[in-house]
Amino acid sequence: MAHFELLARCPTTRARVSRLTLAHGATMLPTFMPVATQAAIKGLTPQQVESLGVTLILNNTYHLNLRPGIKVLSEAGGAHKFQGWNKNLLTDSGGFQLVSLSKFTTITEEGALFESPFTGEPTMLTPEESISIQHAIGADIIMQLDDVVPSLTQDRARVEEAMERSVRWLDRCITHHNLSGKRATQNLFAIVQGGLDLELRDRCVTQMVQRKNDVAGFAIGGLSGGEEKDVFWRIVKQCIDKLPEDRPRYCMGIGFAEGSYIIQSNLLVCVALGVDMADCVFPTRTARFGVALTHNGPINLRLAKYARDFEPIDSSCPCPTCVEGSSRAMLHHIIGRETAAAQGRSLLVSVTIHNIVFQARIMGGARDAIMGGTFPTYLRQFFSNYFGDVGYPEWCVNALRSVNVDLLEGSDIKVVSGKGAKWEYSTAA
Amino acid sequence: MTLSFSVASSSRFGPRTGNLTLRRTGTTVSINTPGLIVATSRGVVSHLGPEQYKRTPALRVVQLPFESFLENSPPTPTLQPGPNPLHTFLGFNPNQHLLSLTLRDPADHRETPANGHDYISASTGRGIKRITPDQWRAHVHACAPDLVVALPDIPWTLPPFSQKRTTKSIERTAAWLAHMLAPAPQPLNILVHMAGGITEPARRAFTDSLTETLHGKEADSVRPHKCLDDGASGYVFDLVPLRRALDASPDASRDDQQETVALLKASLTSASSAKLRVVNSARSPHEILRLVRDVGVDIFDSKWAQDAAHLGVALDFTFPVSSVTGKQRDLGHNLFRTQYAHDFSLFADSAPACPCGACAPLAPPTVIAHSAHDVRDTPVAPTPYTRGYVHHLLHTHEMSAHALLIMHNLGVLDTFFAGVRNVIDGGGNFGDEVDRFIAEYSEAQAVIDEARTMWQDVNIARGKGRMARERADVADD
DSSP: EEEEEEEEEOOSSOOOEEEEEEEEEEEEEEEEEEBBBTOOOOOOOOOHHHHOOEEEEEEHHHHHTTTTOOOHHHHHHHHHHHHOOSSEEOOSSSHHHHHHHHSSEEEEEEOOOETTTTTTEEEEEEEEEHHHHHHHOOOOOOOOOOOOOOOOOOOOHHHHHHHHHHHHHHHHHHHHHHTTTTTTTTEEEEEOOTTOOOHHHHHHHHHHHGGGGOOOOEEEEESSSSSOOHHHHHHHHHHHHOOTTTSSSETTTTTHHHGGHHHHHHHHHHHHHTOOOOEEEEEHHHTTEEEEOOOTOEEESSSSTTTOOOBOOOOOOOSSHHHTBBHHHHHHHHHHHHHSSSHHHHHHHHHHHHHHHHHHHHHHHHHHHHTTHHHHHHHHHHHHHHTTTTOEHHHHHHHHHTTOOOOOOOOOOOOOSSOOOOOOOOOOO | OOOEEEEEESSSSSSSEEEEEOOOOOOOEEESSEEEEEOOBBTOOOOHHHHHHHHHHHHHHEEEEEEGOOOOOOGGGGGOOSSHHHHHHHHHOTTTTTEESSSTTTTOOOOOOBBTTTTTTETTTTEEEEEHHHHHHHHHHHHOSEEOOOOOOOSSSSSSOOHHHHHHHHHHHHHHHHHHHSSSSSSSEEEOOOTTTTHHHHHHHHHHHHHSSSOOHHHHHHTOOOOHHHHHEEEEEEHHHHHHHHHOOOOOOHHHHHHHHHHHHHHHHHHHHEEEEEEOOOOOOOHHHHHHHHHHOOOOHHHHHHHHHHTTTTEESSSSOOOSSSEEEEEEETOOOOGGTOOOSOSSSSOOOOOOOSSSOOOOOOOOSSSSOOOOOOOOOOOOOHHHHHHHHHHHOTHHHHHHHHHHHHHHHHHHHHHHHHHHHHHHHHHHHHHHHHHHSSSSHHHHHHHHHHHHHHHOOOTHHHHHHHHOOOHHH
């Protein structure tokens, strides 16, 4: 089983620092997890990813089950060996992509019925089957199959049914996992459901916490569907306040879809609320458009204003792209006109490296600040650098107030409503 | 910065080894020949980021077409502050990498508007731009490359070319070399493209114009050199325009390979035999071996091997041939093929000790610590990448596949050249080894053609709903 040590708690907020030791080494929390959907992080080798200080990545079960398939992964000796990744790995249950990518999916008590992408035949993904697939993949952390409904679903009865079913499926996952003999190397996480309904979330948490001895950690699911950010943080806080201290907490999918441009603030707010882990496609997804992350907000390297800028993306950044001195002008040049072209991928590699390190630095800085008792100052500093010019998103102010940090104290930065997306647009016609 | 080149053999033609040494302040870069020069696009080795350059030991000499930089005026690298501006701007290491600048991409075969009496038409990402010898000289001095190819007048209009056009090409190429040789604060190491097209007498005439002693004003303008040839560090042969012209003048009785050798020899008959010889766009190791054997070429670009990586082919051959199978083997493996899905062996059978970053990955020497409490676990020695993994990456359109294959293919080619040098220096019969290689490996490159088709299929099919489309395709069949 996983070894989870709590190293420090922030005296003001709910943030904490911990060490999670799994079969492939230790991962310091809070952390973000880069997403290697198809068992690769865009253009990088696993050695490169490791050199960036990343110790935990995510593979998607749905995709790996399609390609290369469980047979190949088993022959290779699991996903770690298959992709040459010697650090920790997490897989999801496959359920979320099933719902979002499949043509039809019907949820029954037995499992999720969907059209097989291979044969077109109706196929059932049961909780047991999901766990078996994840056993073959061999990730250090595996997720229960849950009944996911879009977060904006109005039908409370359906949300309630899904929540209760997720609890029942957790029991089936636990039974199957415990009988498999994989408990020593693979760790099952439960996923709290209940939509945007605080009462349903409460009931779900309570029931799942009763099963604490059989799960290594808790995830908060069902929150990537475009809900209001002010609702989002309240749900996260509500769940975390009832989760046990001695288990890691994973907030799922917060870097997904529309949330992606506000991922940095999302991440830090979640950390302040007590989240330990978050997955994040943002660094790799935006790199493809030439967007590099900095403490002052994202910069769009495609813009003409960078054509003559011989500074690195961030001269204080320890990533190889910045240390080796790739300038904004050089990165601007290799984008050229066609990002799909082969040399465009060289840009992608350079910017992906930078963005992953940027995210890891933010989380590393948070760990240091929590350990040193200065996390509230760290939060204020980050938000003032990042949003000083455009104003604080109101939901961030509200969320941090709930954990005793007032961003507005002694600050003349304005507050703006909305999600707080910050984007560098081209001013050219 | 001084460049020197020495060859072990005194004969004008035939296989030879040599050494190209560049001394710059505080460092010496030494390159053994025959060897390779790595192709780039928009200033980068495609599929690799600058971060991967130091993990690619085959990367020593780099070919940099300048034309994409003409999109901005003045071109961005010319504004780079500090020493070694071109290295700095593009992320190459002055202690390891020797950069050779050309205006145009020697692999680009597309038709281009005619050159003029005092300009060349270059192809940029924003259309055709004219560039004059004056501009080229200024850009080159601002960039300070280790080697530069003087502007050649290669016609890129439709062949065949008239005798008049060929004569113009010879005159302009010589004049533009002279222009490059005019005294300057920093000396340049200049390569000259051997003009004359596919006519042997024209090629000889061009070389004569290089070696004839100059007098009067002409001599003053290139002082201290007595002739143009004195100022050139080496000779470049671009095969793409030669093939283009040969294809436009079909002749059933002509063997184009022998003809290419004859054309190169015509250029070199009266040239200095001790100068560096560079060939661009050789298409196979077979062609490389013939040009080493028959002409004595020193450096070849690796574009074809990089293209093969782009298409999903892992090269697998050695020189000399290590074990004769007696059947014509492919030069590599098309990793798109289904047979590799379950194949967890190394990329290459014939090079089990391939030193590349894919076959012999190293644990990262350092890992970035993001907080004071991060502790690095004892590094685990990484295992080599497998055909099965790259097969998966190719079919899921993950570009890590190409990064691994580029590193590997450059590694295979680099090892191949080391083998070539060993056979030549060992005093064995080089020609016999070439014959064995040609008998053992297929030159047809069917494996690369097949990969190209499969690459296109995946390229078209990638993205959401691909499995459904594939199924529909199968149903249609």
